[in-house]
Amino acid sequence: MPTLSVFTDVPLARKLEGSLLKTYKQDDCPNKMFLAYRACMTKDGSPWVSDVVHKTRLQIAEDPSLDYEYLPTMGMKSFIQASLELLFGKHSHAIMENRVGGVHTVGDSGAFQLGVQFLRTWCRDADVVYIVSSQQEPHGLIFRDMGFTVHEHCIWDPKKLCMDPNILFNVLEQIPSGCVLVVGNIADCKLTQSQWIMFLSTLKSKQIFPFFDVPCQGLHSGDLEEDTKILRYFVSSGFEFFCSQSLSRSFGIYDEGVGVLVVVALHNQHLLCVLSQLMTFAQALWLSPPSTGARIITSILCNPALLGEWKQSLKEIVENIMLTKEKVKEKLRLLGTPGSWDHITQHNGTHGYLGLNSRQVEYLIRKKHIYIPKNGRINFTCVNHNNIDYITQAISEAVFFTRSRENSLPKEKNP
Known part of the structure; x- marks a missing residue:
């Protein structure tokens, strides 16, 4: 007679945040990007560690x-x-x-x-x-x-x-x-x-x-x-x-x-x-x-000397993040991307909202292989001189594409 498992009635838990990273890793596209790391990243795409x-x-x-x-x-x-x-x-x-x-x-x-x-x-x-x-x-x-x-x-x-x-x-x-x-x-x-x-x-x-x-x-x-x-x-x-x-x-x-x-x-x-x-x-x-x-x-x-060096490293990281945000905003402006992008530079921190809706996020993931959370909150330290042009171009395409789709839908007539 088979032994009854004590785990028989245990259901699968809901998917955790890591499922986005799992999907990213399974993607075979050579140009794929993941912009949702929790860690602060360096320009070469590895987690930052203070010297x-x-x-x-x-x-x-x-x-x-x-x-x-x-x-x-x-x-x-x-x-x-x-x-x-x-x-x-x-x-x-x-x-x-x-x-x-x-x-x-x-x-x-x-x-x-x-x-x-x-x-x-x-x-x-x-x-x-x-x-x-x-x-x-x-x-x-x-x-x-x-x-x-x-x-x-x-x-x-x-x-x-x-x-x-x-x-x-x-x-x-x-x-x-x-x-x-x-x-x-x-x-x-x-x-x-x-x-x-x-x-x-x-x-x-x-x-x-x-x-x-x-x-x-x-x-x-x-x-x-x-x-x-x-x-x-x-x-x-x-x-x-x-x-x-x-x-x-x-x-x-x-x-x-x-x-x-x-x-x-x-x-x-x-x-x-x-x-x-x-x-x-x-x-x-x-x-x-x-x-x-x-x-x-x-x-x-x-240690005063080490403390000063650490403080300086934090200052440099934040300055680089601010510069990156400025570049992202300016590139979106030059591309003629609809909407205002001032919010990107109005808030501090490694992470921030792009201000994209769910359709635009889905476009980035499915069409451009850029993986970001559904709420559009990305880690700006993942953006660097190697990928910023591709990312901003993709964002611009996502906004233009979804807007054209919305405009092409028949409008409801008022009764």
């Missing part, structure tokens, strides 16, 4: 004093301290008052996994979370798995071709008191000073708990302080919050999965209690975080 990382990695490998013992559950203290100073500034009053701390986490999502576990256990009334971001975030999956009701809102308006602050304020109007608000990559939220004051005031009046995400500090504007100045404003305004600080992309060590769950409290005693609970969750989740990436980052952040 200081290579040097530091070699120094660490040759250090005879390292014993590769398990790290404490909280992680490497020097790494946490250096990360907090990077986020809030070395002379932050909150750091000096010992009301800011963190736990060394695993992977890009480890901080969210840890933070959501804490909220589920100790903030039971906060069972609803609103997520606002410029793109679809994976954080919602973690909240759902922990039993939260999740509402997701994209602040990118595909009709206006901009990050629309009105979307954010519409969410604030409808969000019930006592909820959790996740802000994905806060550097994308372009608000005026008066709008930020209004934003903070609403959070306080509704007792909403903020959970921020800083996925690539320094790669947005090229200025480490500029990318996190709003977080410092929250700290100075007396807010308590969690923040996922991922450092892998900023240094180019994508496979290391290095991050920190940052905790900001009103008092040191509160912070110590929260950190003690987080450590019990971390012990159950991973017991001890990996050390190599943390050692590399700490060595760089604590």
